[in-house]
Amino acid sequence: MKKKILYVEDDNTLAFLTADNLEQEYEVAHYDNGKAAFEAFKQEDFDLCILDVMLPIMDGFELAAAIRERDVEVPIIFLSAKTLKEDRIKGLRLGADDYLVKPYSMEELILKIEVFLQRSQKKSAIKKSTYTIADFVFDTVNYTILRNGETTKLTERESALLQLFIEHKNTVLKREVILTSIWGTDDYFMGRSMDVFISRLRKIFKDDDRIKIENIPRVGFKLVAPE
Structure with a gap:
């Protein structure tokens, strides 16, 4: 069964290209605003979240914080054109696992996804301790x-x-x-x-x-x- 990814990006062209690449390996649910994405997150189970920062209605930082309130384990990767050090630190403080700056390579993104999915699988196999x-x-x-x-x-x-x-x-x-x-x-x-x-x-x-x-x-x- 394919892993399910929540992908939130309001740039339709970029979203189409990224989702098209990811769908070769994963099931991708794409949303163009943070509010709709969070509603979907509350209703479905996702293995990993990929979030743009600058989103309408609810931005990526707000969305990540809301996701972390409900789930402290699901990996979160930020994709953003915001390059300031403060933005990266803010994203990591919110509990994100990584922060990639646009433009990013699909090879790097897929590698990151695989690393975090494998890490999640290992953690789920660990017995209570x-x-x-x-x-x-x-x-x-x-x-x-x-x-x-x-x-x-x-x-x-x-x-x-x-x-x-x-x-x-x-x-x-x-x-x-x-x-x-x-x-x-x-x-x-x-x-x-x-x-x-x-x-x-x-x-x-x-x-x-x-x-x-x-x-x-x-x-x-x-x-x-x-x-």
Whole structure:
């Protein structure tokens, strides 16, 4: 069965060319505005979302945020003519998996799609697993941290990052290793996104002196926690 892709693009010519290429391998549902796309997302199951940023009615950033409220796992790829660094960072902070700048090559887009679909398949095959660090219980399947009866919800990327830290607890992890493991690439923009997620994790553990995510200058990070 073909994987199903939600594709949102208001440029009809570009949409036709891209969808025509993608439909050789995938089932593609194309919409030309964010509102209609989100209505479809609420009614159907999609394996991956490809979103333009500048969309009518509901723009791509708003659409991505709405999708993430309902589904923290589905991969999201932004395609945009907006080249500013701030736009890329905003997209990644919203939970997007990648941000391609127009004009893009179909070969690169299809490669990205395959990488994220394969990653999703691997994650879905993982059995339920929990980790305990000090007084915190981390559920890797439901992306939650439980402490003293209070639950904190994580994003998929935050959950993957925390799991990597826990599996290498009290060991220095190089920045490039973290970026390649979680983001699939080691570049400046992904590094900025990683720093945001690490700050978020630090806030969750800030009341417990036994747990720290230490910054190792010019090297990486280390999760310090009880054995």
